[in-house]
Amino acid sequence: MPTRTEPAPGVHDLRHHGDAEVRGAEAGLTDLAVNVRDGTPPLWLTERIAASLxxxxxxxxGRAAREAVAARHGLPVERVLLTAGAAEAFVLIARAFPxxxxxxxxxxxTEPEAALRDAGRPVERVLLGECDGFRLDPGAVPADADLVVVGNPTNPTSVLHPARVLAELARPGRTLVVDEAFMDAVPGERGSLASRTDLPGLVVLRSLTKTWGLAGLRVGYVLAGPDEVTALERAQPLWPVSSPALVAAEACCAPAALAEAADAAQRxxxxxxxxLGRLGELDGVRVCGPAEGPFVLLRVADASGVRARLRERGFAVRRGDTFPGLGPEWLRSAVRDCRTTDRFVTALRSVLRPEGAR
Incomplete structure (x- = not known):
């Protein structure tokens, strides 16, 4: 499917997320549906958070946390806004930028589009195609688009767009929102625009949820020009980020934490x-690649049935058909340790060949 544009018809469940696959799940279910790093948060971080209570x-x-984020990215503090997770940032963007x-x-x-639609914005979609590896062609974005939202690396395709390609989207009169929620899981954070100050209208979003296992704490931040930060801050309620979340943000920007995150990205x-090697052994499984995020996108026949049968064997994976541009044949799986992967591939092989099939 080539790149194309279309108005948003609202036929996808934009509010469905991976946590729905495991909410209230039976004991022993291996979670491959949520992209939070396994084994987190680390003990040193939970102790720091607990000490703040x-x-x-x-x-x-938020002053100390804001300064820590600014120092982490080599930016002045007026280019930083702390948020209650990246999801809040999307709501602020929809409210602040008309x-x-x-x-x-x-x-x-899907939350960026959901937030824009809730704010009454007439969202238009640029759909990237499988035949192009879901890679971005800047020329596919309408020249008069005054707000453009793109993920990097992109959930759920795991595609990492080159920084130079994304930079082509920046121009005066346009707000370019780049969701880098998974960028700290990319070794060297190559492709990041987080520290760029030369691109007009650039707004970069970061989350501490994925690498540090803080989904329940709700903490993230925005990196943007001072005017954009001021506009977003005006749309934000007072004291939007809790004291424990601020402590977590400051702690996760410390040099030792950044070194730990870099090691985690390599693992x-x-x-x-x-x-990817194990999935390559399976007939009937096509993997979107090259994958660069902590998850992979799979295409299989009867994906809904495969997902149900995997669950019976103790594995939860994310359905893909709630993402605009994807259909019912797609699934997303988080990257886990090699032992978990081997168990998962064994289960997947068995459900691709149900008992009695030849």
Whole structure:
């Protein structure tokens, strides 16, 4: 399917996310549906967060966390805004920037479009195609689009768009939103625009949820020009980020934490290579690649049935048909350690060849 544009028809469940696959799940179910790194948060981080609970009587003060994020990316503090997760940032963007022709590049995380639609914005989709490896052609984005949203690396395709390609989308009069929620899982964070200050209208989103296992704490941040930060801050309620979340943000930007995250990114890359190798042994499984994120996108016949049968064998994977641009034949699986991968591939092989089939 080539790159194309279309108005958003609203036929996909934009509010469905991977946690729905495991919410209330039976004990022993291996979670491959949610992209949070296994074994997190680390003990040192939970201890830092727990130590902050004694100060809950005071209103949150985000100055230290904001300075830590700024230092981590080599930016002035006025280019940083802390948020209650990246999801809040999408809502703020929809409220703060009165776009006339917003465009969302799909397949990608669906919350940006959902937030824009909730704000009454007439969202247009640029759909990337499997035949192109779901890679972005900047020329496919309408020249008069004044708000463009793209993920990098993209959920669920695991495609990492080169920084130079994304930079071509930036121009005066346009807000370019790049969702880098998974960028710290990419070795060297290559492709990141987080520290760029030369691109007009650039807004970069980051999350601490994925690498550090803080989905329940809700903490992320925006990196943008001072004018954009001011506009977003005005759309934000007072004290939007809790004191424990601020402590977590500051801790995760410390040099030791960044070194730990870099090591984790290398392990994820090795585990992903093992997963891709094992999946390559299976007939009837096509993997979107090259994958660069902590998850992979799979195409299989009867994906709904495969997903149900995998669940019977103790594995939860993410359905792909809720992502615009994908159909019912797609599944997403998180990258896990090699032992878990081997168990998963054994189960997948068995459900691709149900008992009695020849």
């Amino acid at each position: 004694g100060a809950l009587a005071a209103y949150p003060d 776009a006339r022709r917003p465009v969302v590049v799909h397949p990608q995380f 994820i890359a090795a585990d992903r290579a093992h997963l």
